Amino acid sequence: MSIILKKTQTNRFQYNNINNMKINKYFKYGFRFIFLQVLLTFLTIYYFENFLISNSECAYCIGNSFKEQIQYNLIDDKNRFVSFVNDSLVNLNFVIGFFIFFFLLILYSTKFYTYVNELSFSLDRSYLDEFFSIFLLWTSSLVVFTTIFRISGLISRFYLILFTFIVPVILLLFRNSEFLSSLLGRSVTNENFITINLEDDSVFRNLRIATFRHKIDDLKNINLDNTDNFIASVDSVNKRENVNLIIINLDSLKRLNKEIENYLINLNKKILIISKNNLEFNNFFISRTEIINNNYLTYFNNDIQYGAKYILKRALDIFISIFALILLFPIFLIIYILILFLDGKPALIKQNRVGLHGSHFNMYKFRTMKNNSHELREDLEQMNKNDEIIFKIENDPRVISGAEFLRKYSLDEIPQFINVLKGEMSVVGPRPLFDEDTQLFNESYMRRLNVLPGITGLLQINERNTDEFSVWYKYDLEYIENWSLYLDLKIILKTPFSLFKSEVKGI
8 A cells, every 4th residue: 555655646746747847848938038028029029120220211101211111111001901990009119029929939849949959869969950940030030021011121231131131149148048058167078078888880979969969978888786896986087077968878777777877866967878678767856858860868957057047047157257356456466566575476367277177277266385285295194183084284384474364354365256257166166176176076076066165155155164084075965955146146145244253274
């Protein structure tokens, strides 16, 4: 009886989640439709009034100008076809609004625009095919519109041609989060993937999800029954390379080892599993399955900050970083001059740190330690207060005399707003560590690399002065598992108050 009840509860849970997914999908489609309706309507009205329709007099027009001729044509058509409509409702702006509405209805009825299938085949990494599909539909619709309403002979042909390119670019930009993400610093074409037990001549290497990304490694002859070996193999690549997608070929296996399945789910990456059988999973998670070439392709994306979530986070980061850099610029100059006075050049330094999905970047920082201090870490290892990953020394002899307060109040981290603006960091996230520190991570703590590193975070507003790596681990994973823009805003608001609670800052 309990088994039947458990299955019933699981089925109900799955049913509710599927319904929620459908509701979310329709909400996103509806929101994007309304957004495009408003944006394109106002853009088209503005373009017609300022570029397409001349303000000069028209010798052969009824009235004194091209605009008056267009209005006369609209009234004439109204009287011939829909005479019951009031004249006050007939104007070019109103007609443009209806045209955009019907165009979007046609556009949304086409599957190529509303649905980007990454599990389709593609040999080209270019967006040109997608652009020209939208371009042809928009151009034909615009030509039909200007012809039916007798506008075509009264507008500038040059600006009309130009307009046929402008709108498709906007539509491509907002087609999905992928293109907009690339403009904000996270391009699909810059992402990497690895394959596991996938043949070199496999047709699945030509899937769009693979062709738009870079292959960095092929792991061959991996025993999928050997959990430790599988995790060690993936973890090894994950520590030395920026990995965004993992493609696994199960061949004739019907299910994954439970431990490996849990590991893949908690990796917070994109996972594509190829199998000759319809897979049975030990966990319930959101995924989709398609049958291609008599193989089942199961895909799930547990990348935490991806798509619309990434776009919203980047928009918040860009706004705050610009505001902070402008507001703190006088303090920036004062600190720069102070460090030059205390210890000479350089006042501003770059440190190689590990960022999102293992990518390396140069983190900017005011120099508060003597030159070459990082090279002295080995000599001072016996003074390290922490015996795990964090390197921290009480009364560190490497700190420049007179610069202690910069570290105490995190003023040395102001330049990191430049990293935020560049998209290498976020305002909120786990602190970026050195590569040698990352090599000490276990497979669970590697999850911290799957979100943008930040200037502040849960650790900084709670126990920023801690020496215990387990505390770092706790707050980093808590942030990853509960991440939301609301949580980011709470941390940002609490950060200024936390600066005055601790005596000494972290690393």
